[in-house]
Amino acid sequence: SQTIHQWPATLVQPVGSPLSLECTVEGTSNPNLYWYRQAAGRGLQLLFYSVGIGQISSEVPQNLSASRPQDRQFILSSKKLLLSDSGFYLCAWSGGRDGQPQHFGDGTRLSIL
Amino acid sequence: KNEVEQSPQNLTAQEGEFITINCSYSVGISALHWLQQHPGGGIVSLFMLSSGKKKHGRLIATINIQEKHSSLHITASHPRDSAVYICAVPPYSGGGADGLTFGKGTHLIIQP
Numbered sequence: 001s002q003t004i005h006q007w008p009a010t011l012v013q014p015v016g017s018p019l020s021l022e023c024t025v026e027g028t029s030n031p032n033l034y035w036y037r038q039a040a041g042r043g044l045q046l047l048f049y050s051v052g053i054g055q056i057s058s059e060v061p062q063n064l065s066a067s068r069p070q071d072r073q074f075i076l077s078s079k080k081l082l083l084s085d086s087g088f089y090l091c092a093w094s095g096g097r098d099g100q101p102q103h104f105g106d107g108t109r110l111s112i113l
Numbered sequence: 114k115n116e117v118e119q120s121p122q123n124l125t126a127q128e129g130e131f132i133t134i135n136c137s138y139s140v141g142i143s144a145l146h147w148l149q150q151h152p153g154g155g156i157v158s159l160f161m162l163s164s165g166k167k168k169h170g171r172l173i174a175t176i177n178i179q180e181k182h183s184s185l186h187i188t189a190s191h192p193r194d195s196a197v198y199i200c201a202v203p204p205y206s207g208g209g210a211d212g213l214t215f216g217k218g219t220h221l222i223i224q225p
Contacts, residue, residue, distance in 0.1 A: 043217040057211065109154065
């Protein structure tokens with residue numbers, strides 16, 4: 001069966017520090033991969049999606065970047081975190097065709113001090 | 114780009130009551146998602162539907178593609194149903210391979 005792993009579960013970082021959140025999927029090949037963010041008191045927002053290795057699409061301009069170095073690995077990064085980067089980050093995957101359900105990781109709660 | 118409106122934002126009900134949460138969207142799609150978010154933040158996909166009705170246990174989801182509207186119903190509600198329920202659709206027409214756009218969620222509390 002397919003599983004999705006996201007880590008760490010919680011993270012406290014100072015302003016200006018770098019960030020790396022990792023997400024891996026097992027049990028499927030060539031998944032579509034997604035990073036979402038939920039800021040405090042706000043709804044979920046799509047940050048990045050990837051339909052294949054090295055293919056990254058960004059939905060909103062921000063201080064973050066994403067990479068997909070392997071088929072089932074999706075990484076969210078920042079060189080210098082801002083206070084506004086605080087939030088709950090979710091990784092998700094879906095099958096490679098339209099109309100497939102999305103499966104979410106457990107999320108990472110990021111606090112910037 | 115699709116816009117999603119959910120109602121109500123907050124709902125408190127007594128155990129056993131029939132619950133309805135509504136979702137409207139602006140751009141035609143081929144599939145709509147209902148998600149459940151628990152206090153810890155984890156999200157579970159409840160339904161993905163493109164027409165008609167789906168049922169899973171006490172949960173029922175319906176969609177009217179022509180009217181761009183979906184409802185989530187909970188029968189015989191229970192305190193463990195307390196969570197945030199989120200409607201999500203593709204940002205543009207299609208099935209959502211390019212991600213989802215989310216409603217703001219309905220915060221449901223079921224009191225014993």
